[in-house]
Structure formats: structure tokens, C-alpha cells
Amino acid sequence: MRPAAATLLVLLVACGVGVRALRWPEVFVGDAIVFPIGDAYYHLRRAEYTLANPGRVLLFDPLVNQPDGAWIPWPPLHTLLLAGAAHVAGGTREALERVAAWYPPLLGAATALPVYGAARSVGGPGVALLAAAIAALLPASVTYSDLGNADHHVTVSFFGALWLWGALLAMRADGGRRLAAAQALAAAGRLGVVFTWAGSLLYVLIADGACVAIALLCGRVRLLRATALGLAACAVVAWLAVPLLGPPVGGPYSTLALSYLHPAAMAALAFQALACAWLEARRPARGVAL
Numbered sequence: 018m019r020p021a022a023a024t025l026l027v028l029l030v031a032c033g034v035g036v037r038a039l040r041w042p043e044v045f046v047g048d049a050i051v052f053p054i055g056d057a058y059y060h061l062r063r064a065e066y067t068l069a070n071p072g073r074v075l076l077f078d079p080l081v082n083q084p085d086g087a088w089i090p091w092p093p094l095h096t097l098l099l100a101g102a103a104h105v106a107g108g109t110r111e112a113l114e115r116v117a118a119w120y121p122p123l124l125g126a127a128t129a130l131p132v133y134g135a136a137r138s139v140g141g142p143g144v145a146l147l148a149a150a151i152a153a154l155l156p157a158s159v160t161y162s163d164l165g166n167a168d169h170h171v172t173v174s175f176f177g178a179l180w181l182w183g184a185l186l187a188m189r190a191d192g193g194r195r196l197a198a199a200q201a202l203a204a205a206g207r208l209g210v211v212f213t214w215a216g217s218l219l220y221v222l223i224a225d226g227a228c229v230a231i232a233l234l235c236g237r238v239r240l241l242r243a244t245a246l247g248l249a250a251c252a253v254v255a256w257l258a259v260p261l262l263g264p265p266v267g268g269p270y271s272t273l274a275l276s277y278l279h280p281a282a283m284a285a286l287a288f289q290a291l292a293c294a295w296l297e298a299r300r301p302a303r304g305v306a307l
Contacts, residue, residue, distance in 0.1 A: 022142045026133055026149055033126030033153030037163045044165040050114040057167040060095060061117055067100035068113055076263040090266040090274035094212035095169040117167040125162025125171045129153040131178035131206075138185040152178070169213050176209025177220065184228050192239045200247040207251050207283075212258070215274045221282055229290045233297065241294035248287035256280035 018026075044051055052058060066075040074093040079086035099120060103113035129149040136148035152158060162171035183203025190196035207225070210217040225248060232240040256277065259265065265276035272278060 019142065022146065025146055026129070029146070029149050029153045030126045030129050033129060033159075034122050036154060037122030037125055037159055040164045044118055050118050050165070052117070052165045052167060055166075055168060057117070057165070060091075060099065060167050060169060061113070063089070063091075063093075063096040064099035064103065064117065065110065065113055067096055068103050068108065068110075071104070074262075088263050088266055088274075090215055091169065092212045092215060092275045093262065094209065095172045098172065099167065118165045121162040121166045121168075121171045122164050124175050125158060126153055128158070128162075128171075128175045128178050131175070131182045135178065135182040135185050138182065138189055173210055173214045173217075176206045176213060178206070179203075180206025180210060180220070180224065182206070184224065187228070187240060187243065188231065190240075196239060196243050200243045204247040204251050207247075208254060211251070211255055211275065211279055215272065218272060218279055218282055221279070221286070225283070225286050229286060229293065232290070233293045236297055238294050238298050241290045241297065245287045245290035245294065248283045248290065252280040252283035252287060255283065 052061065062078075063075045067073060074096055075089065076093075077086055077088050081087040081089070099113070099117055102120060103109075103116045106112040106116050129152040132152040133145045133149040137145035158174070160166075161168070162174070180203055183199050183201070183206055186199035187196060187203060190199050207217075207221070210220055225244070228244055229241065232244060255275070259275060259277055259280070262275060265271045265274040267273035268276070270276055270278040270281070
């Protein structure tokens with residue numbers, strides 16, 4: 018990256034943080050931090066529980082659906098990130114509130130970085146900077162990641178951008194280490210989304226399904242194999258994690274929570290990619306008469 022492009026990218030991220038912090042007077046009121054009404058409060062409750070009980074996540078909450086309680090459908094990654102950052106910042110409730118207030122604008126603005134990388138993998142620096150500017154300053158993006166909005170959407174957006182970056186890099190890689198690194202980046206983003214949002218299944222089917230289809234249409238056997246390996250690895254991780262999170266809300270193959278349906282979908286796509294790679298490798302070369 019050229020120094021001028023790097024400088025502009027840093028300025029875009031800084032502007033993104035500044036725009037998201039415009040609600041400062043509404044959030045920092047005297048000695049208190051006031052969070053907007055909504056899901057942010059419950060994410061803070063879960064993060065506070067993890068902060069007080071290191072290594073544990075609030076999976077069943079007796080205060081929800083009283084008097085019976087309820088299993089919580091949200092996957093745990095967003096909670097763990099908030100609690101982990103609060104632990105580093107001091108480990109107190111006040112530290113958690115400060116972290117939860119600043120986490121959304123910082124991560125939301127930083128999402129411009131993987132967006133730049135994704136756009137740069139298919140276009141020039143001007144296109145990539147424009148994409149980063151949209152990610153940093155688009156009103157919809159700002160709304161879901163402004164100061165104090167500690168909901169999980171900002172985490173989903175960040176890992177989704179990483180996922181996209183890895184997938185596009187894999188499309189451009191010829192093979193070897195570059196392809197492996199691209200698939201590792203895509204897998205990290207995929208797992209980040211899966212362990213943050215139950216609706217990640219929609220992204221898996223559309224995004225990964227499209228990647229498999231494009232690789233097949235282009236005759237990219239190595240890409241198909243690498244995609245299959247990345248999907249299979251993510252499926253194994255998710256399959257091992259599901260029983261640790263309690264009974265999924267809606268049943269073992271629910272779309273309402275992280276369930277066995279998620280690793281099953283990734284495993285099915287991995288099998289499809291591997292089968293396509295096997296068939297493509299044995300298909301006669303184009304233009305060869307049979």
C-alpha cells in the first residue's frame with residue numbers, strides 16, 4: 018500500500034470514529050454512561066456475568082421468561098469480546114461500561130480496513146478507498162455502531178467484512194500459501210459471524226454457495242479443494258461447540274440459535290465443493306474431442 022493511500026485510510030477510520038462519537042452528550046451524562054434502549058442492555062448483562070465468572074457464558078437465564086427462565090439464543094462471541102476487553106481494561110463494572118460504550122465506534126470504523134482489503138483485491142486503490150469511505154461513513158453503518166450501541170451488529174459486520182476479504186483473495190490466488198492464507202482469513206471471518214449471529218446460516222448458504230459455484234464455473238480445482246477444507250474445518254469447530262452452548266432454542270436443527278444445522282450446512286457445502294473438484298479434475302479438457 019502506498020503511503021498516500023495508507024494515510025487516507027487512517028483518516029477515514031478516524032473520521033468514522035468521530036462520526037460515531039457524535040452522541041457523546043447523550044451517552045456520557047455526568048458520571049454515568051447511558052446506553053440506548055434495546056438489545057445492548059442484555060448483551061451487557063451477559064458480558065457482566067462473564068466478567069464476574071471468567072470462562073463462563075450466561076446460557077440459561079432465570080430472569081428471562083419468569084418464572085421458568087429460558088435458554089439464550091445468541092451465540093457467545095460478542096459477549097466474550099466485550100467481557101475480554103473489559104477484563105483487560107480493569108475488570109470492573111465501570112470498565113465494562115466504558116468498553117461497551119467505545120467498542121462499537123472503534124470496531125465499526127475499523128471495519129473499513131477489511132472492506133478496503135476486499136475491494137483492493139478486485140480493484141484499484143481509488144475503488145478500495147471509496148469502499149472504505151462508504152463502510153466508515155454510511156449512515157446505516159454509523160447507526161448500528163455508534164457510541165454506546167453495544168449490540169452485536171457491529172461484530173457481525175466486522176467479521177463479515179473479513180470473510181468477504183478472504184473469499185475474494187482466494188478467488189485471485191493461484192494456489193500455495195496465498196490460497197491457504199486467504200482461506201484461513203475467510204474461515205476466521207466465517208466463524209466470527211457464526212459465533213455471533215444465529216442468522217449466519219443465510220450468509221453461509223449464499224456467500225459460500227456462490228464461492229463454490231464460481232470456482233466450479235471457472236474450473237478452479239485447487240480453489241474448490243481449499244474452499245472445501247475451510248468449510249470442513251469450520252463445520253468441525255461449530256459441531257464441537259454446539260453441545261457446549263446448551264439446548265438450541267427451537268430444537269437441535271433450529272435456525273433461531275446456533276444449532277447442528279449450521280455445521281451440517283457447512284459440511285454439505287464442503288462435500289459439494291470436494292465432489293465438484295473431483296469431477297472437474299476428471300473432466301476432459303475444453304476443446305478436446307471425445
